[in-house]
Amino acid sequence: MVSTSFDAKVYSLEAIKNASYDFTEKATIVIETASAGRIQVNFNVPVSISEATPDSLISEFIRLVTDHQIRVDVGRDYKLVREMIIAQAFEPVDNLDIIVSKIQP
Amino acid sequence: MSQSYRFLPFRFERVADRVLLVNDVGDFHFLPESSFDALIGRKISPESSEYLDLKSKNMIWDSHLSNVIDLLATKYRTKKQFLYDFTSLHMFVLTRRCNQRCAYCHASSVCVEDKDVLDMDVATARKCVELVFMSPAKSIKIEFQGGEPLLNFNVLKSVVEYSLELNEKYKKNLEFVVCTNLIALDEDKLEYIKSNKIYISTSLDGPEYIHDEFRKNRSGEGSYKNVTANLALAQSSLGHDNISALMTVTDLSIDHLDEVIDEYIARGLGSIFLRMLNPLGYASAEWNRLGYSVDDFVDAYAKALDKIIQINRSGVYFPEMFTTLLLSRILTPFSTGFVDLQSPAGVGIGGVIYDTNGDVYVSDEARMLAHSKGDKSFCVGNAHSHSWREIFGSERLREIISSSCIEALPGCAWCVFQSYCGADPVRNYAVYGDMVGKRPENDFCRKHKAIFRVIFEYLAKDDEDIEDIFWSWIIGKPLAENSANATQM
Ligand code: SF4
Ligand code: SF4
Numbered sequence: 001m002v003s004t005s006f007d008a009k010v011y012s013l014e015a016i017k018n019a020s021y022d023f024t025e026k027a028t029i030v031i032e033t034a035s036a037g038r039i040q041v042n043f044n045v046p047v048s049i050s051e052a053t054p055d056s057l058i059s060e061f062i063r064l065v066t067d068h069q070i071r072v073d074v075g076r077d078y079k080l081v082r083e084m085i086i087a088q089a090f091e092p093v094d095n096l097d098i099i100v101s102k103i104q105p
Numbered sequence: 106m107s108q109s110y111r112f113l114p115f116r117f118e119r120v121a122d123r124v125l126l127v128n129d130v131g132d133f134h135f136l137p138e139s140s141f142d143a144l145i146g147r148k149i150s151p152e153s154s155e156y157l158d159l160k161s162k163n164m165i166w167d168s169h170l171s172n173v174i175d176l177l178a179t180k181y182r183t184k185k186q187f188l189y190d191f192t193s194l195h196m197f198v199l200t201r202r203c204n205q206r207c208a209y210c211h212a213s214s215v216c217v218e219d220k221d222v223l224d225m226d227v228a229t230a231r232k233c234v235e236l237v238f239m240s241p242a243k244s245i246k247i248e249f250q251g252g253e254p255l256l257n258f259n260v261l262k263s264v265v266e267y268s269l270e271l272n273e274k275y276k277k278n279l280e281f282v283v284c285t286n287l288i289a290l291d292e293d294k295l296e297y298i299k300s301n302k303i304y305i306s307t308s309l310d311g312p313e314y315i316h317d318e319f320r321k322n323r324s325g326e327g328s329y330k331n332v333t334a335n336l337a338l339a340q341s342s343l344g345h346d347n348i349s350a351l352m353t354v355t356d357l358s359i360d361h362l363d364e365v366i367d368e369y370i371a372r373g374l375g376s377i378f379l380r381m382l383n384p385l386g387y388a389s390a391e392w393n394r395l396g397y398s399v400d401d402f403v404d405a406y407a408k409a410l411d412k413i414i415q416i417n418r419s420g421v422y423f424p425e426m427f428t429t430l431l432l433s434r435i436l437t438p439f440s441t442g443f444v445d446l447q448s449p450a451g452v453g454i455g456g457v458i459y460d461t462n463g464d465v466y467v468s469d470e471a472r473m474l475a476h477s478k479g480d481k482s483f484c485v486g487n488a489h490s491h492s493w494r495e496i497f498g499s500e501r502l503r504e505i506i507s508s509s510c511i512e513a514l515p516g517c518a519w520c521v522f523q524s525y526c527g528a529d530p531v532r533n534y535a536v537y538g539d540m541v542g543k544r545p546e547n548d549f550c551r552k553h554k555a556i557f558r559v560i561f562e563y564l565a566k567d568d569e570d571i572e573d574i575f576w577s578w579i580i581g582k583p584l585a586e587n588s589a590n591a592t593q594m
Contacts, residue, residue, distance in 0.1 A: 018515075018519060021515050021516060021544075021545070022516070022545060023545075024543065024545040024546060025545045025546050067117075068519070070117075070145055071116070071117075071519050073145075074112045074115075074145065075114075077111055077112045078111070078112045078113055078114045078115075081111075081113060081114065081166075081170070081173075081174065082113075082114040082129065084174050085114070085129065085174050085177045085178050085181055086178075086181065087178075088174055088175065088178035089178040089179070089181040089182040089185070090182065092178065096171040096174060096175065097171045099171075100170045100171050100174065103170055104109075105109045105110055105111050105166065105167045105168065105170075
């Protein structure tokens with residue numbers, strides 16, 4: 001069993017969970033709250049792929065979490081606009097200008 | 106310097122040493138890693154060409170939000186136009202009998218003389234045709250399948266004739282396709298096919314030694330000679346454009362796709378569809394002899410695509426049809442409904458299949474599941490006993506469709522290829538026991554993801570010749586004709 005931990009102020013649980021889903025083939029993952037605002041991730045690696053060193057496995061996972069954190073942050077920025085695009089695609093409204101006037105770049 | 110721009114919905118992944126960005130409507134853009142970091146850190150200068158590229162590709166916005174939303178909404182609606190063409194593909198299983206016994210037969214066909222298995226009868230066929238014309242789709246494609254549909258030619262004729270009769274009233278754009286191994290083709294049938302403009306889709310697995318290994322008649326002889334003789338007959342009568350073929354990649358052909366491609370060109374076939382073998386029907390029992398991994402398939406596909414591109418570079422127009430479908434999604438704003446790969450899935454709402462007894466299944470795989478495992482989970486009714494509304498408005502169909510919106514599925518929700526991809530709830534159910542499935546270990550996903558990567562690696566090269574070839578496939582015209590048209594304009 002190898003493990004690593006993330007600062008909960010920087011990384012969201014959503015990013016860690018999504019990265020864990022992508023990592024399904026490489027390891028079984030248990031996520032738990034560690035002390036002092038950290039999220040701990042424990043990896044159980046099947047013997048068949050265990051030639052990957054723990055360090056390389058963890059580095060790969062951290063890269064995945066970082067990308068997922070970007071997705072979460074960027075997604076938060078465009079969430080409302082995305083909902084409006086889909087609504088407008090299927091049920092267009094006339095007063096879109098007024099509705100979106102409060103959203104600033 | 107921090108800039109005032111905000112993000113529009115996009116997903117990203119590293120492809121060909123760069124970061125590929127794709128938005129919800131399928132616009133894409135490659136960025137070097139450093140520029141991607143600058144984008145995310147909101148440090149891209151508004152004066153830079155990258156800023157303008159990102160803005161014009163709808164990855165960021167800085168003003169006139171309502172115009173941006175309107176534009177993207179129109180593009181989104183256009184991409185999902187197939188939803189308005191509710192159920193346009195209607196497949197008729199005219200018989201489960203077949204004069205071949207292919208080792209990998211997905212349809213689990215039975216022998217010609219098997220009296221226990223009924224062909225579709227005329228009364229059932231007419232009931233199914235009536236359901237077809239209840240569909241609101243403007244364009245209707247009726248596809249005859251089997252077994253071997255030419256073995257029940259009288260019912261094929263009754264479907265064609267009753268459809269033409271009903272279409273006097275409904276005025277749909279009506280098309281017929283027969284998926285046949287060609288063995289039972291004769292002059293009379295050919296004449297009927299010609300006069301009713303029925304398109305032929307056939308199977309040729311490659312040169313004789315490849316084709317005959319797995320496609321044999323019921324007495325165990327390879328069918329190559331018979332198939333190619335009837336192919337030539339059909340081509341001379343119907344014209345080459347009215348017949349296409351697909352090939353199923355097996356463990357034998359996977360390392361010889363170059364010979365398969367040469368065979369197709371020598372036989373005057375204008376395109377090829379490289380189909381991966383699925384572990385369904387007889388193929389599932391023979392998997393050890395016939396099967397291969399997704400990685401092996403994608404390697405072979407990539408090599409074959411390279412050869413096909415070289416052939417096109419030399420002036421011969423010869424597209425690979427699955428690549429062409431994906432390129433249409435990637436490079437054009439248009440909707441390309443393809444029942445096997447769309448979101449929501451095409452099962453039931455894009456295409457439907459009528460079994461010999463009138464049972465209505467949401468896809469061919471759904472019918473296989475019923476025949477091979479006795480599991481009728483994806484049978485949504487019967488043409489004799491259910492109305493169109495009961496079948497197509499059923500809770501069951503809604504449930505199937507709502508579990509196939511990849512925008513909301515784990516793995517797909519953040520996948521960079523989502524705008525071009527789709528789901529297959531029936532296969533997920535067959536393999537994982539639930540309609541959602543698990544993306545990282547799912548062969549369907551792994552195959553598509555790898556094929557998208559191959560295609561985007563070509564697009565990342567910014568090679569104008571390759572892009573011209575890809576466009577010629579999308580438009581369906583040889584390069585020379587495209588440039589001649591451009592010169593005339
Ligand atoms: S020709 Fe088609 S239906 Fe007949 S055995 Fe071969 S794959 Fe099956
Ligand atoms: S099925 Fe796979 S390739 Fe397709 S969108 Fe989902 S994750 Fe991406």
